[in-house]
Each structure stands twice: as C-alpha cells, then as structure tokens.
Amino acid sequence: MPTLETEVLVVGGGSTGAGVARDAAMRGFATILVERGDLATGTTGRFHGLLHSGGRYAVKDPVAARECVVENPILRRTAADCIEDTGGLFVSTRWDDPGFGDDFLRGCQATGIPVEEVPVAEVLRREPRLDQGITRAFAVPDANLDPWKLVSACTRSATEYGARILPYHRVLGLEVSDDKVVGARVHNEVAGDELEIRAELVINAAGAWAGQIANLAGCVVTVLPGKGIMIAMNHRLVNTVINRCKPPSDGDIIVPIRTVSVIGTTDVRVADPDELEVTPGEIDEMLDEGEKLVPGFREARALRVWAGARPLYTPDDVTDTRDVSRTHTVLDHAKRDGVEGFITITGGKTTTFRLMAEHAVDTACEKLGVNRRCRTHEEPLPGSEEERFYWLGARVRAQEPVPNSEEIICECELITRRQLTEAIARGRPAGLDDVRRRVRLAMGPCQGGFCIYRATGILHEFEHLDHQAANSALLDFLQERWKGVQPILHGDQLRQARLDDWIFQGLLAVEHLPE
Amino acid sequence: MTDARPRLADVGYDTVVIGAGLAGLTAALRLAEAGQRVAILAKGVGATHLAPPTIDVLGYANGPVDSPAQALPEFAAANPEHPYRQLSIELVRASLDWFKARLGDHGYRGGLDENFFVPTALGVAKPTALLPETMAAGDLREGGRFVFVGLRGLKDFFPAYLADNVAQTPLPGRASVTTRVVELAPPLGEARDVSSAGFARRFEQPAFRESVLTELRRNLVPGEIVGFPAVLGIGGAREVWRELETRLGHPVFEVPTLPPSVPGIRVYDTMTSALRRQGARLVIGSTVAGAETGNGRLEGVVAHTAGRPLTYRARSFVLATGGFASAGLELDSSGTVREPVFDLPVAGLPGQNAPLFEPGYFDEHALSRAGVAVDESRRPVDDEGAPVYENLHAAGATLAGAVPWREASGNGLSLASGYAAASAILEVIS
Numbered sequence: 001m002p003t004l005e006t007e008v009l010v011v012g013g014g015s016t017g018a019g020v021a022r023d024a025a026m027r028g029f030a031t032i033l034v035e036r037g038d039l040a041t042g043t044t045g046r047f048h049g050l051l052h053s054g055g056r057y058a059v060k061d062p063v064a065a066r067e068c069v070v071e072n073p074i075l076r077r078t079a080a081d082c083i084e085d086t087g088g089l090f091v092s093t094r095w096d097d098p099g100f101g102d103d104f105l106r107g108c109q110a111t112g113i114p115v116e117e118v119p120v121a122e123v124l125r126r127e128p129r130l131d132q133g134i135t136r137a138f139a140v141p142d143a144n145l146d147p148w149k150l151v152s153a154c155t156r157s158a159t160e161y162g163a164r165i166l167p168y169h170r171v172l173g174l175e176v177s178d179d180k181v182v183g184a185r186v187h188n189e190v191a192g193d194e195l196e197i198r199a200e201l202v203i204n205a206a207g208a209w210a211g212q213i214a215n216l217a218g219c220v221v222t223v224l225p226g227k228g229i230m231i232a233m234n235h236r237l238v239n240t241v242i243n244r245c246k247p248p249s250d251g252d253i254i255v256p257i258r259t260v261s262v263i264g265t266t267d268v269r270v271a272d273p274d275e276l277e278v279t280p281g282e283i284d285e286m287l288d289e290g291e292k293l294v295p296g297f298r299e300a301r302a303l304r305v306w307a308g309a310r311p312l313y314t315p316d317d318v319t320d321t322r323d324v325s326r327t328h329t330v331l332d333h334a335k336r337d338g339v340e341g342f343i344t345i346t347g348g349k350t351t352t353f354r355l356m357a358e359h360a361v362d363t364a365c366e367k368l369g370v371n372r373r374c375r376t377h378e379e380p381l382p383g384s385e386e387e388r389f390y391w392l393g394a395r396v397r398a399q400e401p402v403p404n405s406e407e408i409i410c411e412c413e414l415i416t417r418r419q420l421t422e423a424i425a426r427g428r429p430a431g432l433d434d435v436r437r438r439v440r441l442a443m444g445p446c447q448g449g450f451c452i453y454r455a456t457g458i459l460h461e462f463e464h465l466d467h468q469a470a471n472s473a474l475l476d477f478l479q480e481r482w483k484g485v486q487p488i489l490h491g492d493q494l495r496q497a498r499l500d501d502w503i504f505q506g507l508l509a510v511e512h513l514p515e
Numbered sequence: 516m517t518d519a520r521p522r523l524a525d526v527g528y529d530t531v532v533i534g535a536g537l538a539g540l541t542a543a544l545r546l547a548e549a550g551q552r553v554a555i556l557a558k559g560v561g562a563t564h565l566a567p568p569t570i571d572v573l574g575y576a577n578g579p580v581d582s583p584a585q586a587l588p589e590f591a592a593a594n595p596e597h598p599y600r601q602l603s604i605e606l607v608r609a610s611l612d613w614f615k616a617r618l619g620d621h622g623y624r625g626g627l628d629e630n631f632f633v634p635t636a637l638g639v640a641k642p643t644a645l646l647p648e649t650m651a652a653g654d655l656r657e658g659g660r661f662v663f664v665g666l667r668g669l670k671d672f673f674p675a676y677l678a679d680n681v682a683q684t685p686l687p688g689r690a691s692v693t694t695r696v697v698e699l700a701p702p703l704g705e706a707r708d709v710s711s712a713g714f715a716r717r718f719e720q721p722a723f724r725e726s727v728l729t730e731l732r733r734n735l736v737p738g739e740i741v742g743f744p745a746v747l748g749i750g751g752a753r754e755v756w757r758e759l760e761t762r763l764g765h766p767v768f769e770v771p772t773l774p775p776s777v778p779g780i781r782v783y784d785t786m787t788s789a790l791r792r793q794g795a796r797l798v799i800g801s802t803v804a805g806a807e808t809g810n811g812r813l814e815g816v817v818a819h820t821a822g823r824p825l826t827y828r829a830r831s832f833v834l835a836t837g838g839f840a841s842a843g844l845e846l847d848s849s850g851t852v853r854e855p856v857f858d859l860p861v862a863g864l865p866g867q868n869a870p871l872f873e874p875g876y877f878d879e880h881a882l883s884r885a886g887v888a889v890d891e892s893r894r895p896v897d898d899e900g901a902p903v904y905e906n907l908h909a910a911g912a913t914l915a916g917a918v919p920w921r922e923a924s925g926n927g928l929s930l931a932s933g934y935a936a937a938s939a940i941l942e943v944i945s
Contacts, residue, residue, distance in 0.1 A: 287848055298848045407670045407708040417670070450773060453636070457673025467638075467679035474637075482876035489872060490846045498840035498920075499565070506920035507567055507771060509639040511877055512579070514683035 001185075001196050004164075006032045008364060009184060009199035011171055011213050013037075014044035015147060015350045017205035018154035019357030019376070024203075025161035026379070027361060027372040032197055033155070033163060034186050036170035038427070038434045040151040042273070043207050044350055045437060046308030047147065048230050048264040049257040050241060051075060051083055052351040053140035055090055055115070056248060057326060058107030059100075064326040065111040067352045072141060074354060074377045081383040082149040084390045086256055088142020088241035089123060093292050094133040096246040101136040104245055108140065115140050127238050129294045142241040144257040146390065147350060148437045152426070153381035160382070167427060169195070174202065174216040180340035181217050181333075190429055201364055204344040208273035208309040214344055219337040221344055225273040225309035228265035229282050231488060234301035234445050236392075237261040237294050244293070250282075251289025258392070259413060259444055260303060263290045273309035278487050301496075302488040303447060313347040328356045330363050343367070409458065410451035412444020420455060421462050429463070432456065432477040445493075447481055449500035453508065471513045478504060521805075521817045521824040528554045528796075528829040530940060531816060533803050533856060534843070536561025537926055538911025539835035540786040541610070541933030542940075544617065547793035549941055554796040554827055556803050556818050560783060562837060562912070562925075567745075567771035568778035570614065570645035570930055572607060572627060573599070574923020579642050581687055583927075584608075584627040596863060596884065596916035599924075601891065602931045610934035611645055618785055620753060622648030632656050632687065634742065636672060636772050638680025642923060647778060649747060649756045652740050653768035655681070658690030662735065663742045663770070665698040668709045671773040672744035674698070697734045701727050714746035715777045718755050728762055735765055745769035745778045752781055803856050813904040816856075831906045831940045834859075834887070834895070835933060838912035844886060846871070852885050854913065859895045859903055862888035863915035879918075886915030892939040893932065906943075908936040 008024045010017050013035025021033040035041075054068030076083060092101050101117075108115035116139045123137040124130060155165045168189040175183045175196075183198035206213045207223075214221035236256045244252040248267075255262045263286050270276060283305060290297035313329050328348030333339040345360040358374045365372055380387065391397075395414040399406070406416040423438040424430045432455055435441050441455060442448030448455075452474065460470035489497055504510045528551075532543040535557035547553045572583040573590060580586045584604060591600045599607075608627050615623040623645050625631055630642035633653040640655045655661075661681065663674035678694035686692065701723060703709055709717075717723040735741065741759075747769055748755035759767045771778060787797055798820065805817035807826065815828040836843030836856060844861070845853050850871065852861045865871065865881035872880045887895045887909050894902035895909050910932035912919060919925035 302848075404706045404708050407668070409670060453773060454670050454673070457676045460673065460676040460679070467676070467683050470676055471680070479876050483874070486872040486874070490848045490850070494839055494846050495842055498838065502562075502565065502840055502920045502925070503773065506923070506925060507773070508635045508637040509574075509641045509923070510637060511921070512575070512639045512641070513637060514639075514680055514685060 001194055003196040003198060005198045006030045007200045009197050009202045010205055012205035012207060013039040013167055014042045014207050015151055015353035016207060016345060016356050018151045019353045020203055020205050020360050021163050022154045022158040023357040023361040023374060023376050025158045025163035026375055031163040033165045034169040034171060035167045038167050039155060040148050043308045044147045044151060046306050047350060048255045048262040049144045050255050051143040051145040053088055053142045054111060054113045055140040058111055058113055059103050061325055062111050067327060067355060069112045071352050071355050077387055078380045079150055079384050080387045080389050082146045084144045086143055086240050088140045090138045090243045090245040091134045092136040092245040093131055095292055096244060098135050100246050113140055127240055129237055131293060131295055144255055153383055156382045176217055179338055181342040201367060202342050203360055207311040210311060210344050210346040217339050217342050219333050219339055222314050223346055224312045224314055225270050226312050227268045227270045227276050227307050227309055229278050229305060229307045230262050230264040231286050231305045232260040232262050232303045234303050237300060242293055251286045254293060258440060276307035276309060278305050278307050283488055301493045304484040305488045306484055311346050330359050332363055409454050410441050412446055413440045415439050415441055420458055424459060424462055432473050433480050446496055447485055449503055452477055521826040524825050524827045528552050530831040531827045531829040532833040532835060534561060534835035534837060536835060536837055536911055537563055538929035538933035541930055542833045542910055542937045543795055544786055544790050545934060545937035547790055547795040556798050556801045558802045559799060563779040563783040565774040565776055566779050567776060568647050568782050569643040570926045571923040572644040572927030574642035580630055582629050583644055598914045598916050598928055598932060602935055606935055607931045610931045613934060614930055617789060624651050634681050634770055636677060636770055638677040640684045640686055649752060649769045652766035653742055655686055655692055656690055658692050660739045661692060661694045661742055662739045663696050665696060666714060667700040668703050668707055669714055669744060671711055699727060699730050711746045711772050711777050712775055715749045718746060719748045719751045732763060740766045742768055742770050745771045749777060749780055806857055811905050813907050833936050834909040834913060835911045836913055843913045854887055859887050860897050861885055883918045884916050887913050888915045893936045908939055910936040
C-alpha cells in the first residue's frame with residue numbers, strides 16, 4: 001500500500017477543514033487534507049450563505065454572537081472576494097412580537113454588534129418588495145459569503161504553503177498504536193485504490209460526521225446533526241439580508257446571494273447527516289414564511305431545495321437542537337479519552353470557521369510542543385488581497401468592454417468557455433456537479449437545461465473522456481439536479497423543467513445513450 | 516380612462532384556434548383549406564421553434580420501435596388512456612400524407628411503416644417516422660462512414676462527443692458505422708459566440724458557404740456521409756443543402772441542435788405562409804383568458820393583446836395550447852393542476868396527496884400523463900365523459916395520457932390530433 005508521511009492530517013474538506021489545513025500549513029506544518037467527496041460538499045456547501053453579524057444570536061446565544069462580532073470584520077478584510085456586502089436587516093413583521101425589538105437592541109449592544117434602528121419608510125424604499133406592514137427594522141453588518149469560493153481560496157492558499165489537498169479520499173480507518181493515533185487508511189474514491197497516511201497528529205474536522213471519524217479511534221463524540229432546509233428562489237427578491245426580528249425559528253431569513261435569494265431554514269434533529277429528507281410540509285412552511293416577508297413569494301420561481309446538517313456538538317443529552325450553543329469545541333482526545341495524537345474540532349458555523357481553525361491549530365501546536373503564531377486573521381486569502389468585496393455585476397462587467405468576444409456557455413450565470421475549462425482544470429477529476437459548485441454552472445433559472453449539454457461536450461473534449469465517462473457525467477448530473485428540483489416543482493419552474501425534459505429526453509434521447 | 520370592456524372582433528369566424536404549435540397550425544390549415552374562415556390566437560410561437568422538424572409517431576415503447584404501424588396497436592392496447600387509443604392508424608397515416616404534401620418544399624420522406632434512425636446531437640440513434648430531405652442521409656440503418664462537421668463559434672453542437680456515441684450506438688440489423696470529425700473555423704468576423712439561427716443566416720450568404728466548402732472539401736474522403744448541425748439556412752435551406760451536396764459530391768444531412776430549432780422554424784414559416792394564403796388570420800402575442808358561453812356552447816373567447824381585450828366569436832374552437840412546457844397546463848404551489856384558458860377538467864392525475872414526482876429522474880412520474888381528456892369528436896370531457904362544450908375541441912400536448920418526450924411521439928400526436936380535430940369540425944358541418 002502506498003504511504004504518505006505528514007505532520008498534520010486533516011479529515012474533512014468543508015470550511016473548517018480547509019481553514020485548519022491553511023492555518024497549519026501557514027504555521028509551517030507539513031499538512032495533508034483528505035475529504036471523501038469534492039470540497040465543500042457537506043454542510044459548508046449546503047447553507048444559506050450568510051456571513052453572520054451575530055444578530056441572530058444576540059438574544060439567545062451571546063457567546064456565539066460575540067464570536068461573530070470578532071470574526072465578521074476579519075473575514076471582510078481577509079476574504080473580501082468571497083463576500084458581497086449586502087448589509088442585513090432585522091424586521092418586525094405583523095406576525096412578530098413588537099416587544100422583541102427592544103430585547104434585540106439590548107442584546108446587540110451587550111454583545112457589541114453594530115446596530116442601528118432604521119425608519120420603516122426608509123427600509124421600504126430600500127427594499128420595496130418587503131411587506132408594507134413592517135413595524136420596526138434594525139440594520140446590522142450581515143453579508144453573504146460564497147462557501148465554494150471560500151473553501152477554494154483556503155485550499156489554494158494551503159497548497160501555496162505546501163499542503164496537499166486530497167478530495168475524493170475517504171477515511172476507512174484510523175491507525176491506533178499504543179493508545180496513539182498514528183495515521184489513517186484512506187480510499188481513493190476515483191482511482192479505487194487504498195493509501196496509508198502516517199501523521200504525528202490527526203485533526204478531525206469532519207463537522208456533522210465528526211462523531212463517525214472519532215469512532216474510528218474508539219472515541220465517543222456526540223454530534224447531533226441538525227437538519228436545515230433551504231430554497232433558492234429565482235432573482236434577488238431583496239438585496240439586503242432580511243431576518244425576522246423574533247427568536248430563532250423556521251424560515252426566518254432570506255439571504256440574497258449571487259443571482260438568487262435563499263430562504264432558510266429549519267432545525268430538525270436527524271440520526272444520519274447523509275440522510276436528509278426534505279418533506280412537502282417543510283417546503284410549504286418555507287413558502288408561507290417567505291410570503292410574510294415578501295408578499296408574492298409563493299408565485300416566485302423556486303429553483304432548487306436542499307438540506308444541510310449543522311454539526312451541533314453536545315456534551316450531554318439535549319433534545320432540541322436549537323438549544324445547543326452554536327459555538328465550537330476543540331476536544332483533545334488525550335485528555336478526554338486517553339488517545340494521543342488526535343483532536344476533534346466541531347460545532348461552530350461557517351462565519352467562525354477561521355477562529356475554529358485557529359483554536360484547533362493552537363491545540364495542535366501545544367500537543368506537538370511548538371509555539372507558532374496564527375496569522376490567518378492578518379493575511380488575506382488569494383483573490384482578496386485588494387480587500388475588494390465581490391460585486392453582483394462583476395461577470396457582466398467582464399463581458400461588457402468587448403461583447404461577443406467569448407462563448408457564454410451558461411447564460412443564466414454568465415460563464416464563459418474559458419472559465420469553464422479553468423474550473424475543470426482546478427481539481428481533477430471533475431464531475432459536472434463539481435464544476436457547478438466551482439463556477440455556479442447551472443445554478444440559474446434553467447438549472448442546466450441549455451448549459452449542461454454544452455458543458456458535457458466541453459468536458460468530453462477537454463478531458464479526453466470516452467463516451468461512457470462523458471455519458472455518465474451527464475446522467476449523474478441530471479439525477480443530482482432532479483433530486484434538488486423535484487420537491488419544489490410548480491408554476492414557472494415546472495414549465496422550465498418540462499422544457500428541459502423535452503430537450504434531454506425528447507430532442508437528445510439521453511435515456512438511450514449507448515453503454 | 517380607457518374602456519376595459521372587450522370589444523368585438525370585426526368579423527365572426529368559423530373556427531378560432533388557440534395555440535400556434537404544430538397541432539394548432541395543422542387544425543387551422545386543414546380548416547382553412549376546406550374554405551373556413553379561421554383565426555389563430557397564440558401567446559407566442561409554439562414548440563416548432565424548440566423541437567426538431569421530424570415527425571416522431573412512436574419512437575420508444577419498451578425499447579426502440581422499428582415500425583410504428585406494427586407497434587401502435589399493441590401500444591394503444593397497453594395504454595388505454597393514451598391519445599393513440601382514440602386515433603386510428605388510418606387517421607395517423609392520413610395526417611402524415613397530408614403533412615408531406617403541405618410541406619412539399621421540404622421534401623419530407625418516410626411514413627408509418629418504418630422508422631428512420633437518425634443521430635441526435637448526443638449521438639443517440641433516434642427513431643422517427645418522417646424527416647425532411649435535409650436530414651435523410653443521416654439514417655444510420657444502412658451503416659456507412661460518417662463525418663460530423665463542427666463549426667467554431669457554435670456552442671450547441673459537439674461533434675466529437677456525438678461521433679463517439681454514434682460509433683457505439685446499437686443499430687437495428689447490426690449496421691456498421693464509423694465516425695470521425697472535421698472542425699471548421701468559418702469566418703465570423705469579430706463574433707465568437709453565434710447562435711444556430713445566426714449560423715443559419717450566414718449559410719444563406721454565398722461567400723460564407725464558399726469558405727465552408729473550400730475548407731471542408733480538402734478534408735473529405737470519397738464515400739463519406741457528411742453531418743452538419745441543423746443550421747443550413749432558414750428560408751433557403753433546401754438550396755443551401757443541395758449546393759453543399761452537389762459541390763462536395765457527398766451526401767449531406769443535418770442533426771437537430773438545442774433550441775432555437777432552425778429546421779422547426781422552417782416548418783412554422785411554411786405552415787403560416789400557407790395559412791395566410793388561405794386567408795386565415797394569425798394573431799401572435801394574444802393571450803386568451805375568458806370565454807362567452809351559452810346553452811352548453813362556446814360563443815366567443817376574449818383575447819388580451821395590445822390595447823383592450825377583443826372578443827372573437829366563432830362556430831367552433833380548437834384548444835391547442837400545449838402541455839406544462841407551454842403553459843397549456845399549470846401546477847400551483849399547493850399542488851393543484853389547472854387548464855388555464857377554460858378551466859377544463861384535468862384527467863390523469865394521481866389521487867389526493869399522492870406524490871406527483873418520483874425520486875429517480877427516469878422514473879415514471881404521476882404528473883407526466885396529466886391533461887385534458889376528449890371524446891371521439893375530440894371534445895374535452897368532464898368526469899362523466901360528457902363534452903364540456905359542444906363546439907370546443909382539443910389537440911396536441913394538452914391531451915391527457917401520453918409522455919410524448921419520452922415515447923418520441925410528440926410531433927406525431929400533435930399532427931394526428933390537430934388533423935383529427937379539424938376532421939371532427941368538418942364532419943359536424945357536413
């Protein structure tokens with residue numbers, strides 16, 4: 001079995017793992033990261049895209065709120081290219097207790113969240129689609145955060161500092177010798193072979209799957225996966241993050257991100273983070289709550305629905321996942337379980353991923369007997385050096401100087417052929433779904449109706465695929481897309497989906513591709 | 516203040532057809548040819564602009580169909596709610612003959628007895644009953660050496676991928692096919708991204724054809740059959756195609772591409788020109804929303820166009836607004852399916868609270884067969900099987916019971932049911 005040697009092995013390629021790998025590499029550790037699928041496909045790639053101001057936690061979870069207060073400006077400085085500075089509003093609708101506004105204001109002030117009450121008339125001028133019956137509104141520095149860009153920038157930086165990033169490598173087992181974790185046996189999911197990675201320290205950053213990984217070393221870590229569903233609605237129904245000004249509950253936020261508006265979310269304790277069912281009742285609830293913030297929400301086009309699993313670490317038995325703090329925990333299994341060479345970082349949220357990584361690598365330094373300073377709060381991520389926020393019009397602006405100078409492969413998201421091939425080359429082997437996350441391919445209204453045939457043709461040509469590989473890339477994509485669209489199909493989006501059926505099944509006869 | 520009350524259209528019509536896809540155009544043209552005064556009201560152009568120009572009668576029924584004429588009886592028996600159950604083979608055959616004659620300039624070939632197998636843009640050998648002359652050399656059943664031509668700047672056609680699949684595709688009679696690709700870089704000026712319609716316009720320019728011919732000629736080996744994306748001109752397609760065949764000295768054929776469908780636009784242009792010659796009135800951009808009824812009959816429909824609503828009175832009406840893709844059927848967020856023009860009863864729905872969709876993309880979905888059920892005179896019926904209006908007929912993808920995108924039966928059903936709706940109206944009159 002081929003063997004790799006490293007100082008630090010990170011398990012998990014979400015924002016936490018990517019942040020840990022970058023931080024460890026920046027502090028001079030030889031680092032390898034393994035992820036069972038593509039990067040940012042677990043919880044990180046399945047959230048609503050909110051960069052928290054802390055407002056959501058101001059009343060109920062002040063510790064989590066304070067962490068957001070610290071991390072929000074750091075990310076605005078170091079990850080500007082992954083952030084669109086939309087600002088955020090907490091609004092009291094006619095369904096909400098007007099008294100909560102005062103609690104909210106006090107909570108913000110107590111935890112240091114910059115907050116300002118805004119006259120309702122001004123809010124309605126700024127966001128004319130909001131319900132006219134709003135009674136109060138508070139502005140906070142919420143923003144949106146592109147999880148795929150974030151993880152991609154972290155792993156790029158980690159690589160520049162010498163780390164190796166291995167997506168599609170699943171951990172089969174942890175090697176434990178004399179009560180010390182000394183490495184891991186991993187399976188290359190693409191090539192199909194096994195690999196041994198020997199490490200001085202294994203950092204378990206598997207998020208909602210952290211309990212499963214800890215179990216491989218005989219440690220019991222209770223992570224309650226809290227299922228949250230999200231629906232992407234076509235267009236920007238609002239241009240500011242809109243929160244309901246009330247205690248956290250289902251469907252209380254709309255995040256405008258890129259070309260869509262995402263409504264979320266729910267919180268249901270589930271047994272297995274890989275089994276996240278979306279029920280018609282949950283969808284109905286989201287649409288009803290959306291209607292309270294933006295009248296006409298039900299008639300807007302719902303593009304796609306998905307569910308993510310929050311990693312809620314709980315030391316004792318807790319039944320309601322919303323009562324678990326959204327802060328994070330570093331577990332040194334030597335102290336906790338008598339297993340050396342192994343730490344777990346879990347809990348937390350994407351907004352605090354950098355801080356989580358810092359704490360995890362601080363513990364790593366301690367265990368490895370070195371003192372090396374964290375610098376991730378100072379050094380911008382690749383692409384964010386100029387501290388310029390992402391701007392929604394960026395892709396249009398890039399095309400404007402010389403119109404028709406490049407082929408636009410995905411018209412919904414304005415992706416050129418060159419951007420597509422660069423995204424394919426960024427991480428091989430790339431499936432169409434991986435490319436989708438890298439450049440937002442097929443994330444617009446037609447959900448790939450036009451661009452996916454093209455992207456398959458380009459993938460076939462650019463990667464020299466044979467017909468079987470190209471065909472299965474296409475068929476896998478169609479099935480994956482169906483999973484995300486079928487629960488919300490109605491209205492104009494059903495019309496779109498049926499046109500796509502006519503294209504793929506009728507015009508192209510995709511069901512009869514040769515084997 | 517403007518008066519929002521509907522105004523009456525100047526003249527009364529014999530028949531008003533709602534929808535300008537293949538079903539609506541077919542019904543309208545047949546009635547106009549029979550001397551009727553016909554108006555077509557449509558929200559926009561129909562599926563002709565999206566779909567290939569082939570008439571697929573039945574392409575798949577437990578695998579590819581070699582002969583629709585042989586397969587249809589068994590298919591109809593196995594699918595009692597399918598529209599083909601009510602459309603006799605003789606009628607389907609008559610509709611194909613009628614269509615071939617009307618589209619004479621397109622040189623349509625084929626019939627009900629055997630399917631052609633022509634490559635899709637993915638390289639699947641897809642069965643179809645009728646195809647235009649410009650696609651005929653693409654029939655893979657006899658085998659041969661095929662060259663697929665790529666055009667730089669056309670992102671809707673990937674000849675290398677197509678060719679790889681064609682080479683692997685199982686063919687009836689085990690015909691042997693070899694494939695290869697020639698990529699051309701025709702002169703596009705500054706443009707890098709040209710649509711299929713943009714290429715079609717360029718192919719109608721002699722200088723553009725000349726450069727394509729010059730570049731291609733040196734790359735062909737005698738005996739090869741040459742496949743182009745279906746962008747060989749719009750109005751002048753036949754001449755473009757003939758010139759390519761003659762001057763290359765090779766058989767040339769077209770492969771349909773993603774929408775917009777250039778060869779579908781040719782069908783639409785030919786049929787609408789014929790309608791205008793027959794004196795029919797075609798109003799595109801006109802949404803029908805409202806009806807005047809009396810004594811179980813439809814007296815008129817209210818169309819919303821620019822300006823104020825207009826009532827069109829007629830003796831007969833044809834609903835050919837299409838399925839969900841064309842908004843001829845609608846599903847709202849609470850799960851209710853509606854036919855939006857007349858609020859007709861919708862058949863083929865699963866029971867209350869039963870799921871409309873299954874988890875697998877290629878599963879059989881309960882919603883797929885939803886639509887309007889009709890009687891023998893092609894009239895929409897209620898739950899008891901009684902016609903909703905004595906003089907309203909329906910045709911095309913609005914009909915319940917079919918999964919046409921999957922059966923490869925879309926244009927065949929539209930043509931036959933549009934033809935049948937016209938027959939029913941003419942029978943009543945005679």
